[in-house]
Amino acid sequence: MGADSGGGTVTGGVETRDDELAARLRLVVGRLNRRIRIDGSETLPPLQLSTLVTVEQHGPLRLSELARREGVTAPTMSRVLSALDEQGMVERAADPGDARGVLISIAGTGRACLQEVRSHRTALIARRLDRLDSAQRAALVAALPALEALLVPDED
Structure with missing residues (x-):
């Protein structure tokens, strides 16, 4: 168990934390990319x-x-x-x-x-x-x- 980047502690296994991190990263990168494509109007x-x-x-x-x-x-x-x-x-x-x-x-x-x-x-x-x-x-x-x-x- 260790501190996460938000200052809290990681409860549960590393796999859960990695899964959550992967899901959040996928979501934010995908949405940001989509927003840039839409706003870019290439x-x-x-x-x-x-x-x-x-x-x-x-x-x-x-x-x-x-x-x-x-x-x-x-x-x-x-x-x-x-x-x-x-x-x-x-x-x-x-x-x-x-x-x-x-x-x-x-x-x-x-x-x-x-x-x-x-x-x-x-x-x-x-x-x-x-x-x-x-x-x-x-x-x-x-x-x-x-x-x-x-x-x-x-x-x-």
């Missing part, structure tokens, strides 16, 4: 935006690899890429390793779009941070390393 649907980020981070990629990374079918990814291509957000080039294949990379327009979305979302979060008192802000700063550690992929 012109690109979430899957197109996610696809652009994936291509930016890991590209150039083949359609099949992009579909796998995004967790969608190849036909769905094909439609997403067609929409992004029409807007000039991505570029297609022949795969030098396979003449039948095409590699997708991000275009300058796509990079500019992502920068605009990121700037807008950062401003939205900054406005929400302004609502917090100094102790709450300090708690967030202290929690950032732990939250960032949650982003590390599980080892399989």
